[in-house]
Amino acid sequence: MxxxxxxxSLCILVLSGCGRDKAGSGITVxxxxxxxxxxxxxxxxxxxxxxxxxxxxxxxxxxxxxQATKSGACNIGTSSRDLKSDEKDLTEIVVxxxxxxxxxxxxxxxxxxxLEQVKGIFNGKIRNWRELGGSDKMITVVxxxxxxxxxxxxxxxxxxxxxxxxxxxxxxxxxxxxxxVAGDPNSIGYISLGLVNNKVRALKLNxxxxxxxxxxxxxxxxxxxxxxxxxxxxxxxxxxxxxFVQSAEGQKLVSEEGLIPVK
Amino acid sequence: MTRLERNERLIKIALLVIACxxxxxxxxxxxxxxxxxxxxxxxYGFKSFLLGLDWYPSEQSFGLLxxxxxxxxxxxxxxxxGVPFGLACAIxxxxxxxxxxxxxxxPIIELLAGIPSVVYGFIGVVILVPFIRENFGGPxxxxxxxxxxxxxMILPTIISISIDSLQAVPRSYREGSIALGATxxxxxxxxTLKAARSGIIxxxxxxMxxxxxETMAVIMIAGNAINIPHSVLDPVRTLTSxxxxxxxxxxxxxxxxxxxxxxILFVIIMVLNTLANLTSAKRKA
Amino acid sequence: xxxxIGGANLRMEVKNLNFYYGRSLALKNINMGIENNKVTAxxxxxxxxxxxxxxxxxxxxxxxIGTRVEGEILLDEQNIYDPRVDVVEIRRKIGMVFQKSxxxxxxxxxxxAYGLRxxxxxxxxxxxxxxxxxxxNSALWDEVKDRLDDNAFELSGGQQQRLCIARALAIxxxxxxxxxxxxxxxxxxTAKIEELINQLKEKYTIAIVTHNMQQAAxxxxxxxxxxxxxxxxxxxxxxxxxxxxxxxxxxxxxGRFG
Numbered sequence: 001m002x003x004x005x006x007x008x009s010l011c012i013l014v015l016s017g018c019g020r021d022k023a024g025s026g027i028t029v030x031x032x033x034x035x036x037x038x039x040x041x042x043x044x045x046x047x048x049x050x051x052x053x054x055x056x057x058x059x060x061x062x063x064x065x066x067q068a069t070k071s072g073a074c075n076i077g078t079s080s081r082d083l084k085s086d087e088k089d090l091t092e093i094v095v096x097x098x099x100x101x102x103x104x105x106x107x108x109x110x111x112x113x114x115l116e117q118v119k120g121i122f123n124g125k126i127r128n129w130r131e132l133g134g135s136d137k138m139i140t141v142v143x144x145x146x147x148x149x150x151x152x153x154x155x156x157x158x159x160x161x162x163x164x165x166x167x168x169x170x171x172x173x174x175x176x177x178x179x180x181v182a183g184d185p186n187s188i189g190y191i192s193l194g195l196v197n198n199k200v201r202a203l204k205l206n207x208x209x210x211x212x213x214x215x216x217x218x219x220x221x222x223x224x225x226x227x228x229x230x231x232x233x234x235x236x237x238x239x240x241x242x243x244f245v246q247s248a249e250g251q252k253l254v255s256e257e258g259l260i261p262v263k
Numbered sequence: 264m265t266r267l268e269r270n271e272r273l274i275k276i277a278l279l280v281i282a283c284x285x286x287x288x289x290x291x292x293x294x295x296x297x298x299x300x301x302x303x304x305x306x307y308g309f310k311s312f313l314l315g316l317d318w319y320p321s322e323q324s325f326g327l328l329x330x331x332x333x334x335x336x337x338x339x340x341x342x343x344x345g346v347p348f349g350l351a352c353a354i355x356x357x358x359x360x361x362x363x364x365x366x367x368x369x370p371i372i373e374l375l376a377g378i379p380s381v382v383y384g385f386i387g388v389v390i391l392v393p394f395i396r397e398n399f400g401g402p403x404x405x406x407x408x409x410x411x412x413x414x415x416m417i418l419p420t421i422i423s424i425s426i427d428s429l430q431a432v433p434r435s436y437r438e439g440s441i442a443l444g445a446t447x448x449x450x451x452x453x454x455t456l457k458a459a460r461s462g463i464i465x466x467x468x469x470x471m472x473x474x475x476x477e478t479m480a481v482i483m484i485a486g487n488a489i490n491i492p493h494s495v496l497d498p499v500r501t502l503t504s505x506x507x508x509x510x511x512x513x514x515x516x517x518x519x520x521x522x523x524x525x526x527i528l529f530v531i532i533m534v535l536n537t538l539a540n541l542t543s544a545k546r547k548a
Numbered sequence: 549x550x551x552x553i554g555g556a557n558l559r560m561e562v563k564n565l566n567f568y569y570g571r572s573l574a575l576k577n578i579n580m581g582i583e584n585n586k587v588t589a590x591x592x593x594x595x596x597x598x599x600x601x602x603x604x605x606x607x608x609x610x611x612x613i614g615t616r617v618e619g620e621i622l623l624d625e626q627n628i629y630d631p632r633v634d635v636v637e638i639r640r641k642i643g644m645v646f647q648k649s650x651x652x653x654x655x656x657x658x659x660x661a662y663g664l665r666x667x668x669x670x671x672x673x674x675x676x677x678x679x680x681x682x683x684x685n686s687a688l689w690d691e692v693k694d695r696l697d698d699n700a701f702e703l704s705g706g707q708q709q710r711l712c713i714a715r716a717l718a719i720x721x722x723x724x725x726x727x728x729x730x731x732x733x734x735x736x737x738t739a740k741i742e743e744l745i746n747q748l749k750e751k752y753t754i755a756i757v758t759h760n761m762q763q764a765a766x767x768x769x770x771x772x773x774x775x776x777x778x779x780x781x782x783x784x785x786x787x788x789x790x791x792x793x794x795x796x797x798x799x800x801x802x803g804r805f806g
Binding site: 361362433435436437438439440441442443444445446449453454457458 | 606608611613636637639640643644646648650651652653654662663665666667712715716719
Binding site: 033059060061062063064067138140145146147148155163165166167168169170171172176179180183184186187 | 316317318319320321322329388392393396401402403404482483486487488489490497498500508509511512513514515517
């Protein structure tokens with residue numbers, strides 16, 4: 001019995017040791033789940049081109065990524081919203097931009113809303129499509145959960161000081177928000193522009209369609225940055241990865257995936 | 264001491280150690296949840312957690328009342344759906360069906376318990392939610408949808424344990440009743456069910472435990488709005504979904520508030536279980 | 549084989565009865581009468597079919613899947629196996645007390661009231677009166693009158709058996725079947741039950757299965773001897789025990805086998 005115990009604990013030690021070893025020699029990128037797929041792509045190509053370098057990408061959410069960077073648990077934090085005032089002590093690098101699309105069911109007759117109208121819908125003041133010139137149906141509002149970067153960006157860009165109504169349906173990913181809006185003719189939600197497909201329709205905002213051109217020309221207002229943050233100046237190892245991300249090659253990777261490049 | 268006696272003693276000690284470690288793991292979990300969750304409750308006051316209506320963690324507003332009510336509603340709803348169906352099914356299979364049918368159906372019903380909850384949630388999203396939206400109105404993601412899916416999820420527990428306890432009722436009770444001129448249904452209703460009562464109550468308690476603790480399926484179909492629902496067609500958020508939805512992104516006080524949610528869930532489950540155990544013990548006596 | 553008793557005042561009559569468990573024939577061509585206000589005993593070694601026989605008399609075998617009855621069993625000239633007959637009504641008229649006392653997990657009062665309630669009696673005073681009457685008739689009243697709300701399981705074995713008799717009496721049957729009612733009881737409780745049966749025959753017709761020959765001799769007026777699913781001999785008890793006409797009967801009652 002004692003022998004078994006010894007072997008058992010040795011196994012655990014060896015296994016956990018292995019894990020630590022791997023993490024130690026590379027850099028860890030953690031944070032926004034919206035940024036994660038793109039960071040994965042960057043890391044994959046970067047590691048292919050630079051054998052021996054290791055980049056670990058983890059999710060956790062923007063806030064968690066920022067916290068982890070502050071505490072030193074990861075080398076680079078990722079965020080899909082702007083830093084809050086108490087987070088401004090970190091170094092921020094914009095690596096891409098993402099449009100936020102306000103989406104409705106394709107059969108919804110409405111195709112344009114003002115920013116104030118969107119705010120009114122999400123804070124619960126406007127509750128029926130009739131008030132916006134649509135059919136006499138209650139609006140099903142779909143939002144993201146507290147702590148998500150997409151919700152943070154939406155809060156900052158649209159809601160400002162107002163709260164999202166408590167009656168809003170809450171989903172925990174862009175995908176499920178899209179699924180619900182695609183299924184419910186009376187619903188409205190917001191997702192990354194890159195994830196809009198033909199099952200939902202992105203509304204014009206103050207008459208401006210949500211397109212890449214309008215985002216680059218700054219006509220379309222709902223744009224959030226995808227940030228890399230580091231504690232102080234990035235270390236040389238991190239700098240190298242960030243340079244790759246900002247290079248023409250790195251930026252091309254994300255525009256292929258539906259994001260707006262920064263350069 | 265002979266060798267046999269010594270062996271006996273060693274085995275006893277080994278079993279004791281294992282038993283104690285199982286209990287101590289539970290204790291560690293409990294202590295961990297409480298130590299993570301209670302400080303923030305002291306900081307903002309129990310009342311603001313238990314009776315607060317607003318859950319906006321980014322603004323230090325941690326009211327859990329909507330989620331407490333949500334959990335209770337969804338659990339009760341699932342019992343309203345699951346208990347009559349489950350009992351009817353158990354009664355049919357023990358009292359009115361042939362032994363062969365029972366031997367085929369019971370394992371199948373027990374297999375249902377092994378289906379992952381995400382599958383139930385998926386079925387709910389794909390079939391039930393649109394059905395409710397189109398036929399009853401509202402967003403479809405609702406107390407009703409969650410109650411129905413949870414009611415189905417607790418069926419295997421209720422059916423299987425109820426069948427066992429009905430089968431454990433001595434045949435002589437049934438014979439005694441039949442010999443007095445009772446019909447099969449009268450016998451079932453007035454003798455068999457009463458004799459199997461404690462087992463049936465246990466099955467309901469276990470079903471309730473599963474319903475209140477279920478998370479994945481509920482997140483998918485309940486809508487998760489932080490409002491207190493006004494009707495069964497309104498979306499609702501349960502305590503478990505609150506934790507699972509936001510834990511991934513939470514940090515600082517938000518994270519502590521989620522642990523506080525866990526503390527409240529823990530207390531509610533303890534209270535419910537104790538109440539249920541007390542009633543079943545009282546009835547048995 | 550010798551069977552019914554000619555000219556007697558018969559309450560029940562069994563005619564050419566065959567009984568099958570699945571494909572096997574458990575009772576072969578039984579003919580027998582049960583006389584009004586008399587005690588008819590059925591004896592025989594274990595496995596001879598005597599318990600099976602008595603359960604057929606109020607269709608308790610119906611609840612066992614895969615059994616089949618051929619022939620006729622008449623209660624007051626009416627075949628109880630006639631498909632038009634209401635089986636619930638038959639069981640109400642023909643009560644039964646089982647080998648092992650089987651009170652319900654209810655109070656003493658409710659055990660007896662149960663039979664009344666399922667037979668549609670809801671008047672409270674009537675229920676109370678009939679519970680008391682049944683307990684008196686089963687000689688249990690004095691022992692339990694102060695504890696009617698106690699659980700029936702708190703009674704002794706003999707008391708439980710008398711409670712089961714009271715339960716059967718409450719719905720006022722015409723015939724009461726006893727399936728080895730004393731096999732699990734001590735001699736004193738047995739004596740009480742035998743005495744009770746003796747009193748009951750004034751009002752009821754009684755059939756009793758027993759493995760105890762002395763008991764049959766003590767309490768019955770007629771006795772049937774079963775062996776291997778056949779009724780070997782049926783006659784007045786006195787005759788069976790003093791001057792049986794069959795060799796097998798004589799062997800059994802003199803203790804040569806069984």
